[in-house]
Amino acid sequence: MHIALLFFSGTGNTRWLVETLHPLLISSGNTVALFDLEKEHNFDYHAYDTFIVAHPVYGAHVPRIVIEKVTAMIPGNRSLIVIATFGYVNALGYFAEKKALGRHIYAYYNVKMFNNISTPKMKVGIKTPEKRLLSKTRLKKKIEKIGASILMGKCKIQGIGPQLLVGIKIRKAFHNGLQTHYQTLGVDPERCTLCGLCVRECPTHSIIEENAVFTFHATCTACMRCYNHCPTQAITINGVYADPNVYTRYAGPWK
Ligand SMILES: Cc1cc2nc3c(=O)[nH]c(=O)nc-3n(C[C@H](O)[C@H](O)[C@H](O)COP(=O)(O)O)c2cc1C
Numbered sequence: 435m436h437i438a439l440l441f442f443s444g445t446g447n448t449r450w451l452v453e454t455l456h457p458l459l460i461s462s463g464n465t466v467a468l469f470d471l472e473k474e475h476n477f478d479y480h481a482y483d484t485f486i487v488a489h490p491v492y493g494a495h496v497p498r499i500v501i502e503k504v505t506a507m508i509p510g511n512r513s514l515i516v517i518a519t520f521g522y523v524n525a526l527g528y529f530a531e532k533k534a535l536g537r538h539i540y541a542y543y544n545v546k547m548f549n550n551i552s553t554p555k556m557k558v559g560i561k562t563p564e565k566r567l568l569s570k571t572r573l574k575k576k577i578e579k580i581g582a583s584i585l586m587g588k589c590k591i592q593g594i595g596p597q598l599l600v601g602i603k604i605r606k607a608f609h610n611g612l613q614t615h616y617q618t619l620g621v622d623p624e625r626c627t628l629c630g631l632c633v634r635e636c637p638t639h640s641i642i643e644e645n646a647v648f649t650f651h652a653t654c655t656a657c658m659r660c661y662n663h664c665p666t667q668a669i670t671i672n673g674v675y676a677d678p679n680v681y682t683r684y685a686g687p688w689k
């Protein structure tokens with residue numbers, strides 16, 4: 435097999451999954467090329483016979499960056515194997531994934547990882563690093579199973595259940611919010627040290643800083659990396675400072 439393993443990871447969960455899966459797939463003479471979708475690549479789909487796309491779930495939907503990049507890089511007549519990571523309930527599922535990426539999904543896997551978002555608007559618990567470490571063995575086993583299933587060419591479709599009906603509601607409720615997420619983001623000038631990290635790290639280059647004034651742009655894919663990674667927690671949501679003692683920032687799966 436000549437595998438192209440394409441991924442997007444806003445805060446590290448999907449990256450960790452991909453880095454765990456990668457060595458498992460390089461066996462039996464397979465070649466596996468990794469493509470981080472937030473970077474520019476010289477990608478020629480002709481070189482591959484198998485396409486795996488791994489991404490997080492946002493509001494029971496596929497992140498915009500993934501839809502845009504995958505659609506541009508791989509023609510619609512090529513089917514995909516998809517691995518979706520999620521924090522609490524994956525109400526996205528195979529059918530919505532197929533529609534979002536506009537093509538046949540050969541196999542669909544979903545992996546419960548860790549929630550990465552806790553804000554005044556959406557206060558969901560973030561697991562402590564100790565609790566996350568405890569999940570490492572479970573996750574490694576799950577990823578090993580996915581790797582074996584892919585290498586056997588199984589058309590496995592995971593995650594079909596009642597949560598998919600909830601997903602329709604979530605997608606409707608979150609759709610506009612995700613598209614206009616950039617409008618809610620801001621920077622607290624009292625806390626910002628102008629370190630430039632958010633500007634450098636934004637996967638879609640959606641943050642512009644000029645003379646200490648920040649603007650957030652519509653290309654934002656709502657990954658929450660800027661909010662989670664800012665060293666002084668200066669990124670605001672709807673103009674509100676989120677106290678990190680109440681709203682824990684997410685620094686990645688094992689940090
Ligand atoms: C904007 C946003 C929306 C999210 N929506 C969902 C969701 O609908 N269901 C869910 O289970 N997790 C949701 N999550 C959690 C992420 O899917 C989960 O933490 C994922 O593993 C993050 O992957 P990453 O670290 O590779 O970006 C959401 C996270 C963000 C930032």
Ligand code: SF4
Nearest residue numbers: 626627629630632664
């Ligand atoms: S990462 Fe935080 S402190 Fe650094 S420039 Fe961005 S908002 Fe300011």
Ligand code: SF4
Nearest residue numbers: 636654655657658660
């Ligand atoms: S502006 Fe923030 S939330 Fe939006 S894509 Fe950039 S880092 Fe992610």
